[in-house]
Amino acid sequence: MAGYGNQPLIIVDPSKQRTTGKDALSMNIASAKAVASIVKTTLGPKGMDKMLVNIMGDITLTNDGATILDEMDIEHPTAKMIVEIAKTQEKMAGDGTTSAVVMAGALLDKAQKLIETGVHPTVLVKGYAMATEKALSVLNDYAITVDKNDNEMLEKIANTSITGKASEMAGDHLAKICVDAIYAIEYEGQVNVDDDIVIAKEVGGTIHDTKLINGISIRKEALHNEMPRRIENAKIALIDAEITFSQTSTNSKLQVDSADQLASFKEQEKANFRVMIQKIIDTGANAVFCSKKMDDYALHFFKEANMYATRRVKDEDMNVLSHSTGAALIRNINEITSDDLGFAELIEQEDEHEEKTYIKGFKDARTMTILIKGGSEHVTDNIERVFDDALHVVKAVYEDGKIVPGGGASEIEVAQALRNYASSIEGREQLAIIAFAEAIEELPRVIAENCGFDVIDTLINLRAKHNTVKNAGLDIDTGDVVDMLERGIVDPLRVKTQAIKSASESAILVLRVDDMLRAREQSMMDVAPEHNPHNYDMA
Template sequence: MQQPMYVLSEDSSRTRGRAAQDSNVRAGRAVANAVRTTLGPRGMDKMLVDTAGEVVITNDGATILREMDIEHPAAQMLVEVSETQEEAVGDGTTTAAVLAGELLARAEDLLDDAIHPSVIVEGYHEAARIAGEAIDEMRVDADLDDDLLARVAESSMTGKGTGDVAAATLAELVVEAVRRVETDEEIDRDDIRLHARAGAASSASELVDGILLDEEPATDDMPREVTDATVAVLDAKLEVRTGEADAEYAISSVDQLDAAIRAEDAELRGYAETLAAAGVDVLVCSKKIDDRVAGYLADAGILAFTNVSDADAGAVAAVTGAKRLGTLADLDADDLGTAASVSVERHGEDDLTFVRGGSGDGPVTLLLRGSTEHVLAELERAMADAVDVVVAAIEGGVVPGAGATEIAIADRVRSAAAGVEGRTQLAVEAFADAVEALPRTLAENAGIDPIDALVELRSTHESAGSAGIVTGERSASVGDPVAAGIVDPAAVKREAVASATEAARLILRIDDVIAAE
């Protein structure tokens, strides 16, 4: 008898067939269930504590999954789904994770009925295509004015920690920021910077027409505010030049020493004189400024910053329209930028530098305030998501929120299932059931009966064409989300369906797990 050949080490383990599929599906469902209760405006928060005792309080799906110590490889795929969703459109991370978990749960029932994984994968692929068509058909035919965009931002932030200020107020700041950087060609998301600073109420948050730097003047005797400022951005050291080769100079008299000191001092003073002669009021230097040069700059009334990060120096150049200089030689007016004001302001125990009203097309900054670090961290996440969804809405339009689009997707997919041949039809119908789990979860998290809500959602959708879980200050009910001002970017829905389906299909195709112990 031929002896079996073993190609794995003794420390390896192997799970095959249905056992591997069951393990992967359960892991995926567990991850989805971990964030399910955070979905929607009435979703609950999670408190995450790491081994060092650091606490994160949030209901942002991507943050929760990122902070969790997840080891199962299939579960990690759902974490990647939320991360992909976050990077692509900035919101809908919980939706994507929950949908992926529901697709796996429905697939488990089909596997129990002896439906082959390849058939399920094929059905999910077809259903996702139909879902994309449904999303396009649900797009709201309305002008994307500031009011509608503010609703998009507010819908994104509702239920997330915004401190003592209403989401509507912050939404207006977000829309204003996006409009400031919008051009005919595109919207550069990186042109909207977020700067979080604890020590004040959230209502003190503001939009700065420019940028903020965590910098203080090179010396204390420099001016702390310059209006109508001429700005230079320098990427060179302002100190005594040194040769590349090692050299020694022999000084044999006091006169020679004095002459060397005077020459060195003249070189350093020359830097300040060159800048002053060019009319520079503010110098931003990404390299070191010698203390003596800083003193001469202060004497000339120039506000200077030393060792500024490359990113911040680039931002100043973009805001003010200044060129980044590698030397002060041949400095002229075309190399310089302008700003309405450059001011150093005290915030708590730290200095912040504000560069406002630049002549360039550079970024704007949302200065976020919070009474505690936990409030501020959640506010920063909420505002980042809001900026992303407003940009996505401008670029791809909006659809009804509050679960209405998901009801439309399920209805469209279920209707199309009748035209699908064979067992694949069962997978298409399972996809529709999985999508309906999202509005059902919204209803459950809002405190209303999920079964009754789902029945009413289907009925209202058939009669009115749009039905979602509309939440008020004290109650929730089935209604028209567009009339209530609840809209979401179409890109968020499309990305959630695509990424969740792809993750579920990938997991279902695995029938063998080999792990090294």
């Protein structure tokens, strides 16, 4: 561009890669659609699994959208925005991540076709915002209020989430565990799944051996056979530091005049260590959990004090113990006081030969442990992801008390309402609202496709039956359109509303971008061989 005195006027750094106008929009829409296409085949009870292999060769088999997108090494910025949808959906609703991503991809696909016919992106943005507001209103009116104490309904909710995740054979058993866990940790109508439910995994047995434990279970045992295996009214110290007697290193500089002087110094070290151990004992603690090394010299004193002690406890177990018992994590043992101790009604190692300790009965926490059993690590890892989704959807229904029929029934209801709403809107926003309705119908369309049914026939049957039966949805086994409430196929309202919000917001963000500046990747500049750090003499 010419500037003053015919000199070129540089506005944008030439090292930046710039894409503008329809090219930028098309590129962004294409990347978002590519992400949606990756997870599309996993949607629904009969969705396919993905095999993810990391650089270490570890294998993950899953059809969980959030896990798949989290494990992918995505580079394109717009694609990363779509991945954020899954994270937001997971955080806010606990499930429906694949639905949100597929819907976002469909919204952008419909928008691209309208843009090619001359509709301006700004019109689409306005129309999508209007459609979102209307869709949420329709869903709220369509929702069914349920009693949070309806155990059977909550188990149906959990079972719907579990179906299609390689654990249907134990679906009823896992669903019951989910509901029992939610009831156990409930407090004043609220449920804290992330903090109050601990997931533990053990290879061995079958999925049906999975069980709910009242309290915390950690794979540790008392370090000495003369230590107590059962402690009532436990006062717990959590030490996040080494409990070791640090002898003088042979490389340390110590000026002594005789062997007696050196022996005296070593005795002083031992005395200081005994004082440190005594500080823990003097707090009144009768159980010590240490996250790091604990030597035999320390064990001797704890045994003499009739205390339970164990070491190398995992960081996540230490955090759970801290949250549940109220104990502080001590990093400087010399500063420990009785106020830092936590409380549990019982610490117990049920079997003397079992490397497992149970901590039960807390003052201010309701911590429960779900112990997952399975024939391999792949099985237990998959069941952990199943529980993560199922627990959160049961939590959503317990707190909100609202459900909608599943099997695509809610999507058809919203789509039909949006088409009726669009006919009352003047201007090109009407086209955007109709496109929004078609994008929402993409979910039952993909579910039918993943089940192997004819997509067109399925949608026609769903629309026709829905006019007379408001709860009509797709039977994934037969392809028939049946009443979803009668079949017990229901979803939390929160999952559906959040999916629409997330998908709409991300689509609108992409549509508003008409100029993209991207820094080019640059390699490090070459240096002379003598300045290469690999050639330095490190001796």
